[in-house]
Amino acid sequence: AKYLAGGSISNAKVTWSVREMTSTYTPPGRHGYSFQRFSDFWFCLPRMHKSEKSFETTTDSNGCSKLLVEHRATHEHDGTPHTVTVDATVQDINRQQMSGSTSFVLHPSSTYVGLKAARTAHTDKDVARS
Numbered sequence: 001a002k003y004l005a006g007g008s009i010s011n012a013k014v015t016w017s018v019r020e021m022t023s024t025y026t027p028p029g030r031h032g033y034s035f036q037r038f039s040d041f042w043f044c045l046p047r048m049h050k051s052e053k054s055f056e057t058t059t060d061s062n063g064c065s066k067l068l069v070e071h072r073a074t075h076e077h078d079g080t081p082h083t084v085t086v087d088a089t090v091q092d093i094n095r096q097q098m099s100g101s102t103s104f105v106l107h108p109s110s111t112y113v114g115l116k117a118a119r120t121a122h123t124d125k126d127v128a129r130s
Contacts (some may be wrong), residue, residue, distance in 0.1 A: 008063030015089045016055040016067050023083035025107040028113075033114035050082065059090065071106055081107040 025031060057065045071087060084106060089099040 005107045008059075008061065009090060010061045010063055011090050012063075012090050012092055014057045014059060014065040015091075016057065017052065017085075018055070018067075018069055019052045019085045019087075019118040020050045020071075020082050020106075021044055021085075022050060023105055024114075027112060032116060033116045065090070072111035073109045075093055081105050 034122045055067055057067060065088075067086070067088070069084065071084070082105070083103055085101065085103040087099060087101045089097050093095045
């Protein structure tokens, strides 16, 4: 973190928030395919927050502060992708705050099976084909 004039903001409190929620993942070049849980495909369930944690650190003499985000597979992770969002807010000596945020997708599989439907909506007059 730096002041507007360019000096480092040392010894400043940094508040971190890490949120993880279920998500979807589409590999590059696979637009139009669906890669998600079967029930989510049919019911279009909204993303549900899985967890949220907060942390506090302090900037060093160069104005830097780091947070290591480790992810461990648990029984709660059913093989579906998750989006992790990390927010950080630093406060200077005058109590002015500056915030930043980033997100990334954790996709726990090396292989995916996708579905690409010719149409996504049907009527009672449509004939099923195999």
